[in-house]
Amino acid sequence: MLRDILAQARVYSLFARIIGATRGRQVYVQDYIRPKAGDRVLDIGCGPADILEALPEVEYHGFDLSPDYIESARKRFGARGQFHVEAVSADLIKKYEGFDLVLATGVLHHLTDAEATDLFQVARTALKPGGRLVTLDGCFVDGQSAIARHLLRRDRGEFVRQQPEYLRLASKVFSKVESHLTHNLLRIPYTHLIMKCSKEIETTNPVPS
Numbered sequence: 001m002l003r004d005i006l007a008q009a010r011v012y013s014l015f016a017r018i019i020g021a022t023r024g025r026q027v028y029v030q031d032y033i034r035p036k037a038g039d040r041v042l043d044i045g046c047g048p049a050d051i052l053e054a055l056p057e058v059e060y061h062g063f064d065l066s067p068d069y070i071e072s073a074r075k076r077f078g079a080r081g082q083f084h085v086e087a088v089s090a091d092l093i094k095k096y097e098g099f100d101l102v103l104a105t106g107v108l109h110h111l112t113d114a115e116a117t118d119l120f121q122v123a124r125t126a127l128k129p130g131g132r133l134v135t136l137d138g139c140f141v142d143g144q145s146a147i148a149r150h151l152l153r154r155d156r157g158e159f160v161r162q163q164p165e166y167l168r169l170a171s172k173v174f175s176k177v178e179s180h181l182t183h184n185l186l187r188i189p190y191t192h193l194i195m196k197c198s199k200e201i202e203t204t205n206p207v208p209s
Contacts, residue, residue, distance in 0.1 A: 021050075021185075021186060022050075022053070024185030024186050025050065025051055025053065025054050026054045027185060028054075028105075028136060028185065028194070029051065029054040029055060030054070032134060032136075032180065032194050032196065033101065033103065033134050035055055035056060035058055035100075035101055036056070036100075037056040037057050037058065038057070038058065038059070039056075039058045039059070039100040039101055040058070040059045040061075040098060040099045040100050040101070041055070041058045041059065041060045041061065041099065041100065041101045041102075041103065042061050042063075042088070042096060042099045042101070042102045042103070042123075042126050043060065043061065043062040043063065043102075043103045043105070044063055044088045044102065044103065044104045044107060044119065044122075044123070045063070045064055045065075045104060045105070045106070045107040045110075046062030046063060046064045046069070046070075046073065046083070046103075046105075047064055047066070047069045047073075047105075047106075048069045048070075048072040048073050048076070049062045049069075049072075049073035049076070049077055049081060049083060051103065051105060052073075052077050052080055052081060058101075060080065060081035060082065061081065061082050061084070061096060061099075062081055062082070062083045062084065063083075063084045063086055063087070063088045064083075064084075064085065065085065065086075065087060066085070067085050070083045070084065070085045088119075088122055088126075089122065090118075090121070090122055090125065093122050093125050093126045094125075096126060097125065097126055097128075098126075098128045099126050099127055099128060099131055100127075100128060100131050100132075101127075101131060101132055101133075101134065102123040102126050102127055102131070102132070102133040102134070103133075103134055103135075104119060104123065104133065104134075104135045104136075105134075105135070105136045106136060106137060106138075106157075107119065107135070107137070108135055108137045108159070108161075108166065108169075109137040109138055109155065109157035109158075109159050109160045109161065110156070110157040110158070110159065111159060112159060113159075113169060116159075116169045117169060117172055117173065120133070120169065120170060120172065120173035120174065120197070121173050123173075123197070124173055124174060124197075124199055127199040128199070129199055129200065129201045129202050130198070130199065130200075130201045131198075131199050132196055132197065132198050132199070133174070133195075133196075133197040133199075134194065134195070134196050134197075135166075135170075135193075135194065135195045135197070136192055136193070136194050137157075137160070137161075137166065137192065137193055138151075138152045138155055138157070138160045138190065138191065138192060138193075139152075139160065139161065139162065139163055139166065139181065139191050139192060139193035140152060140160060140161065140162045140191070141162065141163065141181060141191055144183070144189075144191050145183075145189035145191075147188070147189040148183070148189040148190050148191050151188070151189070151190060152190075152191070163179060163181065163193055166179070166193055166195060167179055167195070170195055170197050173197075174197035174198065174199070175200060176197070176198040176200065177195055177196070177197050177198075178195065178196040178197075178198075179193060179194065179195050179196075180193070180194045180195075180196075181193055181194075182194065
């Protein structure tokens with residue numbers, strides 16, 4: 001029931017505002033994503049692209065499987081981005097390489113381990129050297145609020161994990177992974193894990209003289 005209701009873009013965005021996601025999104029962008037004007041941004045599972053509210057002027061490409069979410073993004077943000085009803089696959093990403101940032105906000109906890117590994121691999125291919133994948137997902141932790149744990153168990157995503165499990169998946173593909181736990185991005189008790197996965201800068205060995 002709740003899943004069906006939140007599948008509607010207007011309801012999803014309204015619900016997000018009620019629980020304080022607008023302020024949380026600004027903190028997420030400013031403190032963790034840290035985009036720069038002119039960055040090329042790939043947003044995997046962008047939903048209605050609400051994150052554009054908090055981004056500077058960037059070259060934004062948002063992908064989501066929901067036609068309703070994408071139509072909402074197009075109506076609301078127009079020329080501020082390119083919005084696609086399509087899955088981001090290894091074949092597709094060959095046309096969209098060279099991104100400064102890849103975002104996967106609230107995506108990993110909907111994916112099996114194999115699907116999550118595919119996402120990390122696709123993101124790494126899409127990034128330019130020195131670029132970053134930033135993810136945000138609900139996370140189980142010891143000692144967290146009983147309310148947070150209850151809400152996470154009822155999340156639409158069926159694969160909410162503990163921090164080490166998320167890190168294990170990310171580290172299979174990225175050699176540099178930073179993680180941050182936060183409990184205050186929303187008005188309601190909730191635990192998020194943010195990961196920043198960096199693609200190494202390629203170096204060439206100097207030719208001996």
